[in-house]
Amino acid sequence: MFMHMTFTVAVAGASGYAGGEILRLLLDHPEVRIGTLTAHSNAGTPLGAHHPHLRALADRVLEPTTPQALAGHDVVVLALPHGASGQVAAELEALGEDPVVLDLGADHRLVDAADWEAYYGSPHAGTWTYGLPELVVGDTHQRARLVDARRIAVPGCNVTAVTLGLQPGVAAGLLDTTDLVAVLAVGYSGAGKSLKPHLLASEALGSAAPYAVGGTHRHVPEIAQNLRSAGAGDVRTSFTPVLVPMSRGILATATARLAPGVEADDDALREVWTAAYADEPFVEVLPAGQWPTTAMTAGANTALVQIAHDARVGRVVTVTAIDNLVKGTAGGAVQSLNLALGLPETLGLPRNGVAP
Numbered sequence: 103m104f105m106h107m108t109f110t111v112a113v114a115g116a117s118g119y120a121g122g123e124i125l126r127l128l129l130d131h132p133e134v135r136i137g138t139l140t141a142h143s144n145a146g147t148p149l150g151a152h153h154p155h156l157r158a159l160a161d162r163v164l165e166p167t168t169p170q171a172l173a174g175h176d177v178v179v180l181a182l183p184h185g186a187s188g189q190v191a192a193e194l195e196a197l198g199e200d201p202v203v204l205d206l207g208a209d210h211r212l213v214d215a216a217d218w219e220a221y222y223g224s225p226h227a228g229t230w231t232y233g234l235p236e237l238v239v240g241d242t243h244q245r246a247r248l249v250d251a252r253r254i255a256v257p258g259c260n261v262t263a264v265t266l267g268l269q270p271g272v273a274a275g276l277l278d279t280t281d282l283v284a285v286l287a288v289g290y291s292g293a294g295k296s297l298k299p300h301l302l303a304s305e306a307l308g309s310a311a312p313y314a315v316g317g318t319h320r321h322v323p324e325i326a327q328n329l330r331s332a333g334a335g336d337v338r339t340s341f342t343p344v345l346v347p348m349s350r351g352i353l354a355t356a357t358a359r360l361a362p363g364v365e366a367d368d369d370a371l372r373e374v375w376t377a378a379y380a381d382e383p384f385v386e387v388l389p390a391g392q393w394p395t396t397a398m399t400a401g402a403n404t405a406l407v408q409i410a411h412d413a414r415v416g417r418v419v420t421v422t423a424i425d426n427l428v429k430g431t432a433g434g435a436v437q438s439l440n441l442a443l444g445l446p447e448t449l450g451l452p453r454n455g456v457a458p
């Protein structure tokens with residue numbers, strides 16, 4: 103049993119998609135009181151102008167994102183563009199504040215500063231405790247490190263899907279990680295709420311569009327970092343995201359050759375994946391023959407996984423569906439926050455999607 107306590111949570115970037123989604127979840131979280139909400143260009147406007155579905159907070163006026171506005175809370179959520187979150191976190195610390203800070207952006211995810219500089223082209227802000235409880239770390243899981251953590255770097259949404267799909271096979275030594283191929287169907291909310299001409303409905307509806315092709319996507323080093331944590335040596339991933347006309351969701355198809363000398367059929371693979379996630383509240387391997395869809399995970403903090411062996415080409419095929427805004431961002435953040443605060447990991451988090 104845990105002691106009931108109320109934690110005050112400030113959300114920076116509350117006008118955006120990730121900020122709005124964590125507010126949706128926190129409004130139904132029994133141990134949380136929502137404190138200051140901030141924005142940037144939309145400071146001074148009411149939250150209801152940006153998230154009409156969050157009716158209980160409709161009249162809350164967004165303050166400018168300053169360390170002073172975020173001070174005095176138990177928890178601060180940074181739902182800001184990368185670069186901005188590192189700066190705000192440093193300013194908050196300079197003020198002598200030590201809340202639990204969740205960075206939903208990329209600034210504190212990577213361990214290797216050279217990786218950061220190569221993919222983001224700016225100085226590295228530092229490395230925080232990585233917020234993927236299910237990540238395999240040697241003989242244990244990342245959740246052990248999240249208990250009592252004060253600074254949490256929430257993973258990228260594409261990374262979450264690819265990591266959860268491949269990780270059991272990597273941890274069991276079944277996969278050749280030097281030849282990974284990941285192709286993802288990605289919903290538009292992943293790109294954030296700010297106006298981008300190629301995301302206008304007139305451009306995007308009825309069309310599928312690849313982006314960050316040819317190994318340039320910023321999630322490539324983060325995937326490698328996670329799979330190395332799970333036991334891989336060299337990790338090489340061909341990573342291609344494809345925007346598809348849906349507002350939420352990621353369907354990640356990640357494939358790999360079996361490691362030299364390993365033989366496995368569908369049933370053997372399913373046994374490994376199922377055992378790996380048997381105790382996970384938010385990762386499910388579907389029954390044989392059933393494949394994940396994004397609709398099955400919409401609104402839920404659940405990742406759905408299926409595996410097959412394509413014997414003709416000698417590749418293991420994993421398919422993983424998540425809601426980018428829930429398990430891929432805000433839900434994963436609340437899951438890690440629960441661990442950091444000593445609360446049950448599943449508190450306030452939906453497991454079932456809203457399909458159709």
Ligand SMILES: NC(=O)C1=CN([C@@H]2O[C@H](COP(=O)(O)OP(=O)(O)OC[C@H]3O[C@@H](n4cnc5c(N)ncnc54)[C@H](OP(=O)(O)O)[C@@H]3O)[C@@H](O)[C@H]2O)C=CC1
Nearest residue numbers: 115117118119120141142143144181182207292294295296
């Ligand atoms: N969307 C997703 O599926 C995912 C997002 N993330 C990460 O979460 C973070 C937020 O993303 P998302 O909500 O989608 O983005 P949005 O564009 O929807 O929201 C961005 C938020 O940050 C504020 N903001 C913009 N520029 C600045 C600045 N220079 N300084 C301070 N605040 C600023 C905006 O305020 P205003 O409205 O006032 O301009 C807005 O509140 C990003 O780092 C993103 O990479 C991670 C995983 C998935």
Ligand SMILES: CC(=O)N[C@@H](CCC(=O)OP(=O)(O)O)C(=O)O
Nearest residue numbers: 207208258259260288289292293
């Ligand atoms: C559709 C779209 O653009 N999606 C984003 C995913 C958002 C995310 O995870 O971003 P960060 O790692 O920067 O936090 C992308 O692929 O970059």
